[in-house]
Amino acid sequence: MKKILVIGAVGQIGSELTMRLRQVYGAANVVAGYRKTEPSKELAESGPLERVDATDAARIAEIVKKYKIYTIYNMAALLSAVAEGNPVMAWNVGVGGVFNCLEVARENGCAVFFPSSIGAFGPTTPLDNTPQDTIQRPNTMYGVTKVTGELLSDYYFKKFGVDTRGLRYPGIISNVTLPGGGTTDYAVEIYYAAIKEKKFTCPLPAGTFLDMMYMPDALDAAIALMEADPARLKHRNAFNVTAMSFDPEIIAGEIKKHIPGFVMSYDIDPMKKAIADSWPNSMDDSCAREEWGWDPKWNLETMTADMLKVIGEKHAKGLI
């Protein structure tokens, strides 16, 4: 069985991706790489665990050789809002980390998965039905790192034949690990607030439409792309993928169907608003559908019912 290394395995996507990869490929074949935040008991006890900092190329190479790693999922990054406050670290992790993975992959014959984002677009990008191949002039440090990662991934494939593949993720909604410092985080926080307090203060204004996706689809997308027949891939890196697009009023309305007393008010975060305004309202993901069969299973209605059920159960048990 081909071995996998997940870097950033305690992050919002990384923590669930690692567990899913362990289910699919066998726990012993998936190494969870983490930097500082202690991993959950489940993550630590279900398979191999190593300290791996994306900015430390020698350590990545050491782990790749130790486990004979075949595929690296590089999930380490600072999210958009937090990256604005720490541009140096955002660059070092978001570009240095990608470069390190690609170099180690080139030397050791690995494949690399790179998660880009809707953040790779900017204010001059067409905001509705955003095409796969279009203008990318982001005005955030996060976006700059994501475009650079996309270009580096393309370069390493074309120049050195490294099997690089990647997705442009929208906001990812999940009920296991909280995101930290993203512009789309409100769409996760709203569910926790609805269960705990029946009210939520939204940092983005009504009318701010953004692409979103439920975590199970995000995990399926990464695995399906890495398993796809390379002969069908015309793009390889940075596939637009989306499952739904909504604004704060629409998600709040959906929550009210389950919790009629739920109330939402607004306290706009100007930085998050500016970032969200520069991102697509909705992306065209037809290339992903055509080239490797992308087909999301969850929509706003089914996701909301599941989020409220799972978070409600955790709350009832005193876990949150």
Ligand code: AKB
């Ligand atoms: C963020 O908001 O920074 C991320 C993203 C869309 O890439 N969730």
